[in-house]
Amino acid sequence: MVEQIDIADPRLDHIFHALADPTRRAMLQSLSERERTVGELAEPFAMSLAGASKHIKALEAAGLVRREVRGRQHLCRLEPARLATAHDWLSFYERFWTGRLNTLDALLRAEDAATAARQQGETP
DSSP: OOOOOOTTOHHHHHHHHHHTSHHHHHHHHHHTTSOEEHHHHHGGGTOOHHHHHHHHHHHHHTTSEEEEEETTEEEEEEOGGGHHHHHHHHHHHHHHHHHHHHHHHHHHHHHHHHHHHHHHHHOO
């Protein structure tokens, strides 16, 4: 039985919107190493703290990042569990294409075997 994915799940919209931007993907990758301040996340992109904060808000809306205020610092931490929602959706298509490619492989192998058998039959 194929698992049904709720394609109307609004979390998917937020997650894929957040992942659509290369700056946000780089921020997530950086956060996979350790928590970082907003300034640390902004630094590699030579962007303002306000610009970085907009990206972080998109990641927060998707549930991919949690921001914690400690004194004057805003520390961001990766929340990887939400990525499982996107992974589940993508896994359905991975299984779909794997099945299709396996079927194609079987057809091509059968065709190769039939061609080889015909050629052996034609040899004097």
